[in-house]
Amino acid sequence: MTQANNNCKRVLVFNSLKRLINIGQSAFALAKANNWNLSSVRSACLGTTITYNNLYFRYLDDNIE
Numbered sequence: 001m002t003q004a005n006n007n008c009k010r011v012l013v014f015n016s017l018k019r020l021i022n023i024g025q026s027a028f029a030l031a032k033a034n035n036w037n038l039s040s041v042r043s044a045c046l047g048t049t050i051t052y053n054n055l056y057f058r059y060l061d062d063n064i065e
Contacts (some may be wrong), residue, residue, distance in 0.1 A: 008029075009026065012057070013029050015056075016054050023060070024048050027057070041057055
């Protein structure tokens with residue numbers, strides 16, 4: 001695994017009913033795979049915006065396995 005992969009934060013994706021629908025390897029990977037705006041996904045992960053594309057995003061805490 002490269003240095004860049006070790007620094008990636010996994011991303012939890014929830015639907016409008018607040019149910020977990022996906023766990024992405026990173027915000028970049030989710031944005032690229034779904035043709036989403038990366039800065040909007042990161043903003044939703046950080047809580048700056050509430051949702052993006054009617055989905056909720058949060059970074060997975062490093063202490064959880």
